[in-house]
Amino acid sequence: MVSDLLFVVLGIGLAVTIPGFMSALGVGMTGVAAAGATAEKPGEFSRMFVLEILPGTQGFYGFIAGILIMMGTGILGGAFGLPADVTGLVVLAAAVPAILQGFTAYYQGKVATASVSAVSKTPETFGSCVIYTVMVETYAILGFLTAFLLVYGLGIFG
Template sequence: MLMGIVLVVLGAVLAVLLGGSGSIIGIQRAAQAGAALLSEEPEKFGGQGLVLSALPGTQGIYGFLVGIMVLQKIGLLTGAIKEVSNGADWQLFFACVSAGLLFLFSAIKQGTICAAGVQVLAKKPSEVGKSIILAALVETYAVLGLLISVLLINGIPVK
C-alpha cells in the first residue's frame, strides 16, 4: 500500500514539476523578448505584450491542477488516505506523467512562438492578435492532455 502511495505522489509531483518547468522556460523566452521591447519601445508593449508573456504560463497551472486532483483522489488532502493498489497506482502515475510531458513540451514551444509574437508586436502591432492565436494553436495539445488526464483520474477506481 505504501509503495502505491509513493508512486501516485511521484506522479502528482511530476505533473506539477514538468508543467511548471515548461511554463518557466516558456515564459522566460517570451518575457525576455518582451523585456527587449520594453527597453526600446515601451509604449508598444501594452496589454498584448503581457498576454504574450503570460500565455505559456497556463501549462504550469494545468500541471498543478492534475497534481491537486490526484492528491484529492487518494485522500491526501483530507487526511483519510485511501488504499491504492491493484495497479491503480501505476494507472494514476501514467495519467499524470503523460499530461506532464505534454505540458512541458507545449509550454516551451509556445514560449518560442510567443517570443516571435513579441517581434510581431514590435514590427507590426496591428497584426499581433494573429500571433496570439498562433500561440493558442500550440496550447490545444496541452488542453487535450489535461482533459485526458482529468478523465483518467476520474475514471481510475480507488477504494
C-alpha cells in the first residue's frame, strides 16, 4: 500500500511545481513583449512591469498552499502526522484546486501580452488592460481559496 506521506508529498510537489512553471511561462511571454515595448518607449517601463508581474501570482498561491500543507501535516517541523480520519490521498485531493489554479497563469500571460501591445500603442488603455488581466486572476484566487478551505477543513492544523 502507498503510504500517506507519499500522497502528501505528491500534493505539495504538484501544488508548488505546476503553478510555478505556468507562472514562469506567463511572466516569460509577457516579459518578451514588455522588453520590446520598453525598448521603443522607455518611459512605459513601470506600466509594462505591472502587466508582466500579474501572471506570476499563481506561483505564489501554489507555493503558499504547499507551505500550508507542510505546516499542517508536520512535514515542515519533521513530525509528520495526520488526524485519524484523514489519509494522504485526501490531502492530495484537497491540493487539487491549488494545483489546477496554476494553469490560469498561462492564459493570464496571454491577456497581459496583448495588453502590453495595447498600452504601447495607446497608453490611456493601461487601466482597462490591467482589469482585463486581473479578471483571469479571479479564478486563480478561487482555486487557492478552495484548496485553503479544504486543507483547513481537514483539521490538520490541530
